[in-house]
Amino acid sequence: MLEGKNIICISQTTWHGEFTKSTVQLLSLLAEKNTVVFVEYPFTLKDVVMSVLGKQRAQVGRMLGLKPRIIDEKTATGAVVKHLVVPPVLPVDFINNDSVFNKIFSINKFIYKRQLRKTIKKLKLDNPIIITAYNPMYGLPMLNQLKEFLTIYYCYDGMDTQRHKSRIYEIEKQFCQKVDCIINTSDYLNAEKKKLNPNSYVVKNGVDFELFVPYAKSDITATNTVKKVGYIGTLDFRFDIDSMEFAIEQLPDVLFEFTGYLLNQEIKERLSQFKNVTFFPSVQAHEVPQLLSKYDLGIIPYKMNEVNKNIYPLKINEYLAVxxxxxxxxxxxxxxxKSMVKVAPNKEYFKKYIEEELKNDSKELIQTRIQFAKLNSWENRAVAFGDIIEQAIETKSKNKQ
Known part of the structure; x- marks a missing residue:
């Protein structure tokens, strides 16, 4: 296990939230034996205004320096992560002209770099290891600016244009070519990134097994009860409405529940017309295991397209863990x-597999799934993640000699 290192994570997410984040899970475990600084997603002045108006939730006091920008976050195991909120940056993603974008974004880079340098000095973080978690927009301009010993790119999804427009593709490409190594969450991502950097590896998503196992099922529900199928996660553009609608319509005696952020209104508009469908708002991460345990089957209905090929869904291990x-x-x-879940090539098979799995489940299969999920614990993933970093450190040390 990696030990005694100074780690700074340039993140694309927040630390807290209502869904499990692989970056938070891994860093929480690495913090047990290392000094870890998590740099919160860089909020903009627009976010400040929206939060003041009550339309958003951002830590305005810390962003403006009215409260400490660095605080200690206790992890589930009692470790401490230094949580940093940077000053607000300028909103730039809406700018189409690259020349104008670059000029204004240079201000953001200055703000971000200045705060990170102040933090490194304050916390005395010598030779830090920079882990850029799915944020090449800020990862690229920070290269060789923080007296870092090593830069790791942690890539858990394919890039899309929703946030940063098409410019993000070239930015990520340059970043991949310049970092010391890349750690991906799927084989597909790894195959793509290896074309840009030979030092590319895979550490797949895991599950907080100790959180889920108290709620694991011990047997199937009674055969005379109504079967319940559940989905927990973001309801967005990745969701395959057509396959889901077909299954719901063809299986009127099965209840379907959807829990999570509704970002694509069409999903609810089309599916809520069926009497066997219910939508629920998102829940806190610690509430997920108990919710999953009441289901007879879990579904992951994503569209089959180029974007979704990158995904290794967190929820797959969570379903199996219960x-x-x-x-x-x-x-x-x-x-x-392949031996543990049913993978449907079309909507007809999606409906068929739901029907078959509900009918053919058994006590033995339940135990097999739970034991399989145990092998994919975040503890095991964190060890693998740390081993890759240690290997990269050793390689770089040899090259410097």
């Missing part, structure tokens, strides 16, 4: 799960 069968569309090649 023992429920899983049916998913064939959106990604998840070879590890």
């Amino acid at each position: 023992g429920v069968p899983v049916v998913m569309t064939a959106f990604a090649d998840l070879e590890d799960f």
Whole structure:
């Protein structure tokens, strides 16, 4: 296990939130034996205004320096992560003209770099290891600016143009070519990134097994009860409405529940017309295990397209950890799960597999799923993640001699 290092994470997410984040899970475990600084997603002046108006939730006091920008966050195991909120930056993503964008974004880079340098000095973080978690927009301009010993790119999804427009593709490409190594969450991502950097590896998503196992099923529900199928996660553009609608319509005696952020209103508009469908708002991460345990089957209905090929869904291990069968569309090649979940190539098979898995589940299959998920714990993933970093440190040390 990696030990005694100074780690700074340039993140694309917040630390807290209502869904599990792989970056938070890994850093929480690495913090047990290392000094870890998590740099919160860089909020803009627009976010400040929206938060003051009560339309958003951002830590305005810390952003403006009215409260400490660095605080200690206790992890589930009692470790401490230094949590940093940077000053607000300027909103720039809406700018189409690259020349104008670069000029204004240079101000953001200055603000970000200045705060990170102040933090490094204050916390006495010598030779830090920089882990840029899915944020090449800020990762690239920070290269060789922080007296870092090593830069790791942690890539857990393919880039899209929703936030940063098409310019993000070239930025990520340059970043991949310049970092010391890349750690990806899927084989597909790794194959793509290896074309840009030979030092590219895979550490797949895991599950907080100790959180889920108290709620694991011990047996199937009574045969005379109504079967319940559940989905927990973001309801966005990745969601395959057509396959889901077909299954719901063809299985009127099965209840379907959807829990999570609704970012694509069409999902609710089309599916809520069926009497066997219910939508619920998102829940806190610690509430997920108990919620999953009441389901007879979990689903992952993502569209089969180029964007979704990158995904290794967190929820697949979470479903298995409580023992429920899983049916998913064939959106990604998840070879590890071929013997454990049903993968549907079209909507007809999606409906068929749901029906079959509900009918054929057993006590023995439940236990098999739980034991499989145990092997994919975040503890095991953190060890693998740390081993790759240690290997990169050793390689760089040799090259410097």
